[in-house]
Amino acid sequence: MWAYALKRIVSAIPTMILASVMVFGLMRLIPGDPAMLFIGEIDDPAVLEAKRRELGLDQPLVMQYLNWAGGMLRGDMGVSVQTGRPVAGEIAAAFPVTAIVVVVATALAALVAIPAGIVAGWKQNSKTDATIVSIATLCLSIPGFWTALLLLTFLGAKWKLLPTVGYVSVFDDARAGAIYLIMPVIALVLTEVAVLTRMSRASTIEVMGLEYVTHARAKGMGERRVLWRHVFPNAFAPTLTVLGLILGHLLGGVVVIEQMFSLPGLGRLMVGAIFARDYAIVQGVLIFIVVIYVVLNTVIDLLYPVFDPRVKL
Amino acid sequence: MSILNRFLTNRLNASLGLMLISVFLLAAILGSVWTPHDPLLVNFGDRLRPPGGDYWLGTDQYGRDTFSRILVGARESLTISSLSVAVAVVSGTVIGALAGYFAGLVDRAIGTVMDALIAFPSLLLALGIVAAVGPGKYGVIVALGVSYAPGVARIVRATVMSLRGRDFIDSARALGNSHASTLIRHVLPNCIAPVAVIGTSLFATALLSESALAFLGLGVPPPNPTWGGMLADTKQFATSAVWLVLAPGLAISMTLLAVNLLGDALRDFFDPRMEQV
Numbered sequence: 403m404w405a406y407a408l409k410r411i412v413s414a415i416p417t418m419i420l421a422s423v424m425v426f427g428l429m430r431l432i433p434g435d436p437a438m439l440f441i442g443e444i445d446d447p448a449v450l451e452a453k454r455r456e457l458g459l460d461q462p463l464v465m466q467y468l469n470w471a472g473g474m475l476r477g478d479m480g481v482s483v484q485t486g487r488p489v490a491g492e493i494a495a496a497f498p499v500t501a502i503v504v505v506v507a508t509a510l511a512a513l514v515a516i517p518a519g520i521v522a523g524w525k526q527n528s529k530t531d532a533t534i535v536s537i538a539t540l541c542l543s544i545p546g547f548w549t550a551l552l553l554l555t556f557l558g559a560k561w562k563l564l565p566t567v568g569y570v571s572v573f574d575d576a577r578a579g580a581i582y583l584i585m586p587v588i589a590l591v592l593t594e595v596a597v598l599t600r601m602s603r604a605s606t607i608e609v610m611g612l613e614y615v616t617h618a619r620a621k622g623m624g625e626r627r628v629l630w631r632h633v634f635p636n637a638f639a640p641t642l643t644v645l646g647l648i649l650g651h652l653l654g655g656v657v658v659i660e661q662m663f664s665l666p667g668l669g670r671l672m673v674g675a676i677f678a679r680d681y682a683i684v685q686g687v688l689i690f691i692v693v694i695y696v697v698l699n700t701v702i703d704l705l706y707p708v709f710d711p712r713v714k715l
Numbered sequence: 716m717s718i719l720n721r722f723l724t725n726r727l728n729a730s731l732g733l734m735l736i737s738v739f740l741l742a743a744i745l746g747s748v749w750t751p752h753d754p755l756l757v758n759f760g761d762r763l764r765p766p767g768g769d770y771w772l773g774t775d776q777y778g779r780d781t782f783s784r785i786l787v788g789a790r791e792s793l794t795i796s797s798l799s800v801a802v803a804v805v806s807g808t809v810i811g812a813l814a815g816y817f818a819g820l821v822d823r824a825i826g827t828v829m830d831a832l833i834a835f836p837s838l839l840l841a842l843g844i845v846a847a848v849g850p851g852k853y854g855v856i857v858a859l860g861v862s863y864a865p866g867v868a869r870i871v872r873a874t875v876m877s878l879r880g881r882d883f884i885d886s887a888r889a890l891g892n893s894h895a896s897t898l899i900r901h902v903l904p905n906c907i908a909p910v911a912v913i914g915t916s917l918f919a920t921a922l923l924s925e926s927a928l929a930f931l932g933l934g935v936p937p938p939n940p941t942w943g944g945m946l947a948d949t950k951q952f953a954t955s956a957v958w959l960v961l962a963p964g965l966a967i968s969m970t971l972l973a974v975n976l977l978g979d980a981l982r983d984f985f986d987p988r989m990e991q992v
Binding site for chain 2: 417418420429431543544548559650654661672681684688692695
C-alpha cells in the first residue's frame with residue numbers, strides 16, 4: 403500500500419515538471435519582449451537593457467526556465483505588470499473564492515447525482531429512469547454561462563430576488579456570502595450533475611447484473627437491503643473516479659462563471675491578465691491550478707482502495 | 716444505407732439527434748449563401764426590435780437582425796468546433812497509434828507528454844494557448860485541438876495495444892508489410908469505432924468551449940457573429956430584450972442536445988455492453 407502510494411506520488415513529479423515547461427514555453431511563444439511591457443512607453447535602449455537584465459531575459463532560455471521554476475518552488479512567482487504586486491499574493495487572495503465555489507458545487511453535484519443515478523439504474527428502463535436520464539441529457543446540453551446569463555437576467559435583474567453584482571466572502575459573513583454563491587453554484591453545477599448522474603447510473607446497472615446481487619435476491623433478501631448492502635458500496639467507487647474529471651470541468655467552467663458574476667477568483671484574475679497582457683499572472687494561475695488538479699487527482703487515486711475493498715494495493 | 720438503417724431502428728434518440736443536427740447543418744449552409752438581412756448591417760432606427768414582422772427573432776442594440784446572425788453564427792460555430800475536433804482526432808490518432816503500436820520507450824515518452832497535457836483542465840489549457848497565439852478563429856481551433864488531442868490519443872493507444880500480438884497483425888508483418896502499411900491498413904481501421912464515439916462527444920465539448928471562449932471575448936473578434944459572441948455582445952440588454960439571450964443560447968443548447976443524443980446512440984451502437992457515461 404505505502405509503496406504504491408509513494409510510487410504514485412513520485413510519478414506525478416515528471417508530469418508537473420513537463421507541465422511547467424509547457425506553461426513557460428507557451429508564454430515565450432508570445433511575440434514581443436516581456437521587458438517592454440514593464441517599461442511601457444519609455445523609448446530608451448539602455449532602460450530596456452537594464453530591465454531585461456533585471457528580469458533575467460539576457461540569459462539563455464534554459465537558465466531563464468530554471469530561474470523561473472526555482473522561484474516557483476520558493477513561492478516567488480514574479481510580479482504583476484498591472485498592479486506591481488507579487489503574483490503569489492494575488493493568487494493567494496483569489497484562491498479562496500474559487501475554492502469555495504468549486505467545493506460547494508462538487509459537494510452539491512455528488513449529493514444530487516449519486517442518489518439520482520442509483521435510483522435510475524436500480525429501476526432501469528422504468529418511467530423514473532427515463533425521466534432522470536432525459537433530465538440529465540438536457541442538463542448536459544445547457545452551457546453553464548447561458549444558465550448564468552438566464553439566472554442573472556431573470557432571478558437577478560427582472561425579479562430582483564438575488565444580487566447580480568458584488569461578492570462577500572462566506573468567511574466574513576456566512577449568510578450574505580451564501581446568497582452571493584447561489585447563482586454561480588447553480589450555473590456551474592447543472593452540467594456536472596448530469597455527468598455524474600449518468601456515471602453513477604451506469605455503474606449501478608453494471609453492479610446490478612453481477613451474480614452476487616442475483617444471489618442476494620435469490621436467498622430472499624429485501625430489495626432495499628440488496629441496494630444498500632451490495633449495490634451502493636460497489637457502484638460508489640467507480641463514481642468516485644469521475645470526481646477527478648468533474649474537478650477538471652469545474653476548474654475550467656469556473657473561469658467563465660467568475661467573469662459573469664464578477665467573483666474575484668482565479669478565473670477572473672487570469673482572464674483579466676490575458677487582456678492586460680500580464681503574463682506573470684497567467685503563468686502563475688496556470689501552474690497553480692495544474693498543481694492543485696494533479697494533487698487532487700493523486701489523492702482520489704489513493705482513496706480508491708479505501709472505497710473499493712476489492713482493490714488491494 | 717443498411718448501416719444507417721440498423722443504427723436508426725429502435726433508437727429514438729439517434730433519429731432525434733440526427734434530425735436536429737441536420738437542421739443546424741442546413742442553417743449553417745443556408746447562412747453562407749443567403750440571410751434575410753445583412754448580419755453585419757448596423758441600423759439604429761430598428762434597434763432592439765422584439766421578434767416579429769420583418770425581424771423573425773428581433774434585433775440587437777445595433778439594429779442587426781438576430782435571425783441572420785444566428786444563421787451566420789451557425790456556420791462559424793460549427794466550422795470552428797468541427798475543425799478543432801479534426802485537429803484533435805488526427806493528431807490524437809497518430810500519436811496514440813504510434814504509442815500503442817511501438818510500445819516500449821516510444822510509448823513511455825509519448826505517455827509522459829500526454830500526462831502533462833492532461834494535467835491541465837482542458838478549458839484552461841485552451842485559454843493559455845489562446846493567450847499565447849492570440850484570439851481569433853485559428854487561435855481557438857489550435858487551442859481546442861491541442862487540449863482534446865490527449866483524450867483521443869489515450870483511447871487509440873488502448874485500442875492499438877489490445878491488437879498487438881493478434882494473429883492478423885503478425886501475419887500482415889510476416890507477409891512483408893512495412894510498419895506504416897500494417898498500421899494504416901490493419902491497425903487503424905479497428906480504431907474507427909472508438910474514435911467516432913469520442914469524436915462525437917468532443918464535438919459537443921468543442922462547441923461548448925468555443926462558445927465559452929467567444930463569450931469571454933477570446934474567440935472570433937466582433938462584428939462577426941458566433942453564438943457565444945452574440946450572447947456576450949448583447950448581455951447588457953438582456954433584461955429589456957430577452958430574445959437576445961434566448962435565441963443564441965437555445966441554438967447552442969439544441970445543437971449540444973443533438974450531438975449528445977447522437978453520441979449516446981453511437982456508443983450504444985458500437986458497444987452495446989458499454990453503458991453511456
